[in-house]
Amino acid sequence: MPIFDLSYRHWHGTPTPRSRRFLPIAAAGIGPLLRRRAFIFWLVICWVPALVCGVMIYLIVNLAQTQPNLGSSGLFDATEDRFFQFFVGMFFLYLLTSVFAGAGLIANDRRTNALQIYLSKPLRPWDYLLGKASAVAATLGFVTIAPPLALFLLRAGLDRGTTYVRAHPLLPFSIIAGGGLITITLTILSLTVSSLTKSSRTAGVALVMFYVFASALHGMLGILFGGSLPSVLSPLANLQQGLCLLFGREPTYDVSPLVSLAALLLMLAICVRVLWKRVRPVEVVV
């Protein structure tokens, strides 16, 4: 009877639950980003506006006794209105962060055929997408949710009592919901564009072009036909409308924020459908 050297011992451990299988994909997405100095530098830049606002809050709170008009002087006084403006003012940085973090995630996997190997493991396409989305969302969340939340906490901390928190009880939820809305939207859009190409550079350019084109289309149709209804074609305009709703402001465009959010939801549903079609181990070209 032949004796074969198998040089292999069977593994008898317990694998982690299936619900956590997306984590290695998420870690593989975030790890390389955080190893890039340029990206870390970019994240720091994204926090600069929040740092400036933090200084303003400090000045307003500490100089309120001697300079009572400071709060109405245009400085960041941590009200709903200011937080709304903060979010809108940061849109450009959010977009570029989503390009940095998301454009290459699926495109690179498609270029290197990694999808074929990933999906030959005990992993559903949803696990893969959840992992990728977590990587982008974690990065985006760091610049969308964390800075305004830190400002809120700073303002509440500088307050001697609970006056500020009692005056703005829903503000932290508005901040989290607003940042979450931006994060989810930009995450799904960036992954969708990334899944349509095999080049991270092309995906990045296409993503920027998409936002520019959508905004231009909205502007052009607005001029041609009048009214604000074309704003539903622009994801950024829809996001702004959503923020108006969350921060209790009058809508920026003459369209119900609910209609804008419905348009945004439809756009995201289409994106998810595209992602589902694109994330396949083998690209079948008919």
Add this chain to the structure above:
Amino acid sequence: MTPVIEVIEASRWYGQVVGINDVSVALPSGVTGLLGPNGAGKSTLLKLVTGQIRPSTGQVRVLGEPIWDNPPLMARVGFCPEQDAFYDQLTGRRFLEGLLGLHGFTRADCRELATRALEVVAMQEAADRKIASYSKGMRQRIKVAQAIAHDPEVIFLDEPLNGMDPMGRRHTVQLIREWGAAGRTVVVSSHVLHEVEAMTPRILMVNQGRIVAEGDVHEIRALIDEHPHRILIGCDQPRLLAARLMDHEDVLSVRFSAEEGGVEVATARPDRFYSRLPEIAETHGIRVDRIFSQDDNLQAVFDYLVR
């Protein structure tokens, strides 16, 4: 014997193009060679049995379960794709550990299993180098390592010997034979007959989307050997070589090939011919710069089979 892999009346169309047409096959454990020329449907069949694509009709079952959309089953299956699928900036070890993480192993287990797999494919020394610096053969071995690292019961290897050096080929062939002997099910696709012959006698031949032959490779080889084998030899003195070759009975015809710049020989005994050729060349001072067997590709085999 219960089949490990069952393809039941499976067809797969790409629009109006048929990839696989009404194929039914049952494979037991051990090594099976999947042979077919380019475009035969071999890749489609392999994609079906690895759950990468869904059959248009019919069923594909592995270890008694449908393979399509069945991630838990994928934990029992290993797949080595033909194409490279790497991040070049990763080291071989990190590549394996990352993929093992997708199986749900802990970090410590990932490290241990990766080390074992690297040992099996003899890649320990290069394990901590970036994949970008690997040769084609080393890349192939790392791909094989990721297919076996999680200790699967069924292993699918798509053209695993492509680009490997002779030592690597011999080692991989030996591994495949050992896995088969150990009771694993290994399906190896190739378009080179002698590669598969070295691994297993059991083959499955695919052509034009159908299984055209199934069984012992030696029967196929016997069929081939009944036909003259054509060999093109490039050399500096084609006329002298032709004259010397005609002295032997097993050489059936010799033709000068102007476009290929050599001699095309038809022989009934290729093995004997190959062993004699170096001696003739040395004795008569003929410099042979290339030898190409036009019949080593599988298309020629199929041409014989359907003739």
